[in-house]
Amino acid sequence: MVGGPNYPVRLGRKDSFVSKAKHVNGNIARPTMPLSQIISIFNSKKLSVQEMVALVGAHTIGFSHCKEFSHKIYNFNKTSTYDPAYNPKYAEGLRKLCANYTKDPAMAAFNDVRTPNKFDNMYFQNLQKGLGLLESDHALATDQRTKPYVDMYAANQNKFFQDFAKAMEKFSIYNVKTGRKGEVRHRCDAFNSIAT
The missing domain is CATH 1.10.420.10 (Peroxidase, domain 2)
Structure with missing residues (x-):
C-alpha cells in the first residue's frame, strides 16, 4: 500500500x-x-x-512523539540549544513543531521528513x-x-x-x-x- x-x-x-x-x-x-x-x-x-x-x-x-527526541532539540548543552548532529534548519523546524509537546503529549513528527x-x-x-x-x-x-x-x-x-x-x-x-x-x-x- x-x-x-x-x-x-x-x-x-x-x-x-x-x-x-x-x-x-x-x-x-x-x-x-x-x-x-x-x-x-x-x-x-x-x-x-x-x-x-x-x-x-x-x-x-x-512518526515519533516529540517527547522521544525533545532532549536533543531543546537545551541540548551549554553551547547549543540542539544536538549538532541535526541539520540546523531541520532542528529549528522540529523545535517549532514540538513547541507545546509538554501540554500536548500526542504531538509528533514524521520519522521520514521528506517522504x-x-x-x-x-x-x-x-x-x-x-x-x-x-x-x-x-x-x-x-x-x-x-x-x-x-x-x-x-x-x-x-x-x-x-x-x-x-x-x-x-x-x-x-x-x-x-x-x-x-x-x-x-x-x-x-x-x-x-x-x-
Whole structure:
C-alpha cells in the first residue's frame, strides 16, 4: 500500500498465553539506548547488524512523539540549544513543531521528513543529511558498524528492499511456539478464551 517490497508471510504463528508489559523491557530497542545495546538486542534475536539496519529502515514510514527526541532539540548543552548532529534548519523546524509537546503529549513528527507516507530508501538518505529524527537514527549514520549499511541502502533502494524482506521473513519465524505452547488468536489483541 505504501510502496514497499513484497515478502511471504507464514500464516498460523502462535501467540503466547502470557502477555505482560514487564517482559518488553530489554527485548525492544528504545530510541535513546546506546547503539551497542540496540545491536545486542537484535543479536539476541539472531539478527546481524546488517539485518538490524535493514529492519530499522521501516522508519521510512510512521512518526515519533516529540517527547522521544525533545532532549536533543531543546537545551541540548551549554553551547547549543540542539544536538549538532541535526541539520540546523531541520532542528529549528522540529523545535517549532514540538513547541507545546509538554501540554500536548500526542504531538509528533514524521520519522521520514521528506517522504513520510512512502516506503522507500529516503530514510537512509535523510540520515546522511542530518535529517534523522531519533537519537538512534543519528547513531546509525555515524557508527562504523552501521554506517556502511546506511550508505549502501541510501544509494540502492532495491538492495534495501531485498534485505528488508529477507530480514522480515527471518524474524517472523524467530522463537515460534509449537504445540500447546501458544494459540493462533482470533483477534490479535485478546486471548481466544476472552475474545468476542
